[in-house]
Amino acid sequence: MRDHWGDTLQPALVQHVELTAIAVVIGFAIAFPLALLAHRYGRLEHPVGVVSALLYTIPSLALFQLLIPFSGLTWTTVEIALVSYTLVILFPNIMAGLHSTPDEVLEAAQGMGLTRLQVLLRVELPLAIPAIVGGLRVAVVSTVAIATIAAFLLPDGLGYPIVLALKEPTPFKTEIYSAGGLAIAFAISCDLLLVALRRALAPWAVTGLA
Amino acid sequence: MMLADAANLHTFVDALRFIGANPGFLAQKALEQLELSGAALGIALAVALPLGIVLGHFHRGSGVAIAGSIVGRALPSLVLIAAFLTLLGIGFVNNMVALAVLGTGPILTNSYDSVDRVDKDVVESARGMGMTGWQILRRIELPLAIPLLFTGIRISAVTIVATAPIAAIAGGGGLGDVIVNQASYRLSGVLGASLCVMALSAFVFVALAGFQISVTPRGLRGTSVIGDQTRKEQQ
Incomplete structure (x- = not known):
């Protein structure tokens, strides 16, 4: 494994981190305002929920292939697919977080004379943090997993050494285990980081890893 | 832009023509894929369903349920398939x-949660009525657990x-065989x-959403079936 750290594993890991980070950042940047809109105008929520549930059933391999005619064998293709999957996870979770404020709390806030914007910024959003971070955890971990499938299109990411190894007549175990292990370790470290983030931002929320 | 659009449309027309020209072949591949998936789902059900229900009934082992959800999310499918290939060799069994x-x-996770979270008061009044543990599970907990349980399935x-x-990359057959073999089947x-x-x-x-609605007890039908897909993920 040490022999191939420099030429294979390290670049693959860096690409994988980039693929994941871009997808989650863009996904969040779209999902968050969209959820705020849907929260303000309630009618949007149900249709978006059903569409995203169906979108999530599209197999990643198929989605990557179907995007090729539009954006070719590029990172754009991969990111469009990855961003779609993060949207599907993030949107309902942010919505659930925004809805989680108890009615009494909302009434108390209104009674104290807070404006709508103040209620959102000082009451609803802070209370939504645990659910939002919960959504981010699922989104990050599944993006790390789905990004390995990108290797069917592009020679990038931690999936590529695995795809190459599988094409050999006798699959190279070292590459499968080392690249696979790195992908899992990366996913778990992101997850633990987000748990720490939640503890820092919302210390009142449930403890433990759940 | 117009040119690019025309090219795209053309590609998809070709794809539809391919489907039209090879319906039998594609149906056979789809069946292969359903066979593999059905066998895998059968094993997963046989292992996870009784375990989750029993643990949920006794309110023990939430750690197992959490571990289950983490394993499900953090293990990339490609890594799993490749790792089992090195252990079990190429073909149906490895992929299954x-x-x-x-x-x-x-x-x-869902079978544990669904039984574990049944209203404590309901379970207690059933016990007060003299129901045994088995009767409580069979007549109270399982019917109430159905929506969340089926969502998991x-x-x-x-x-x-x-x-x-x-799985096609590891000899799994099915429609994936065509997708990963552009050299033979073209774009x-x-x-x-x-x-x-x-x-x-x-x-x-x-199909499963429809089945889920049909087996949900009437009293619980008001709840949305499709929208709760992410219920498990709201932590």
Whole structure:
């Protein structure tokens, strides 16, 4: 494994981190305002929920292939697919977080004379943090997993050494285990980081890893 | 831009032509994929369902349920399939086991949660009426658990069917065989098979959602079936 750290594993890991980070950042940047809109105008929520549930059933391999005619064998293709999957996870979770404020709390806030914007910024959003971070955890971990499938299109990411190894007549175990292990370790470290983030931002929320 | 659009449209027309020209072949591949997925789902159900229900009934082992959900999310399917290939060799068995492991997570977590979270007051009044533990499980907890339980099974089934094409790289057969073999089937074949794969998982999703509605006790039917897909993920 040490022999191939420099030429294979390290670049693959860096690409994988980039693929994941871009997808989650863009996904969040779209999902968050969209959820705020849907929260303000309630009618949007149900249709978006059903569409995203169906979108999530599209197999990643198929989605990557179907995007090729539009954006070719590029990172754009991969990111469009990855961003779609993060949207599907993030949107309902942010919505659930925004809805989680108890009615009494909302009434108390209104009674104290807070404006709508103040209620959102000082009451609803802070209370939504645990659910939002919960959504981010699922989104990050599944993006790390789905990004390995990108290797069917592009020679990038931690999936590529695995795809190459599988094409050999006798699959190279070292590459499968080392690249696979790195992908899992990366996913778990992101997850633990987000748990720490939640503890820092919302210390009142449930403890433990759940 | 116009040119690019025309090229895209052309590609998809070719893909549809491919489907039109090879319906038998694609149906046979789809059946292969359903066979593999069905076997994997069967194993996942046999292992995870009784375990989750029993643990939930005794309110023990929430750690197992959480571990199940983490395993389900953090293990990339490609890594699982590749790792089992090195252990079990190429072919049906390797892929079946890998997909079964992948499908175990949602079933285990949801079956545990669904039984564990049944209203404590309801369970207590059943006990007060003299029901035995088995009767409580059979007549109170399981019927009330059905919506969340079936959501877990549906997520697992869709995950397995949607991941099965990747198994083609390890001799799993199915529509994935066409998708990963652009050299033989060209882009039209690859896209045609991708469309079929999409349709297949959407079909499984809708069929199971319908089945779920039909087995949900009447008193619980007000709850949304499709929208609660992410219920498990709201932490």
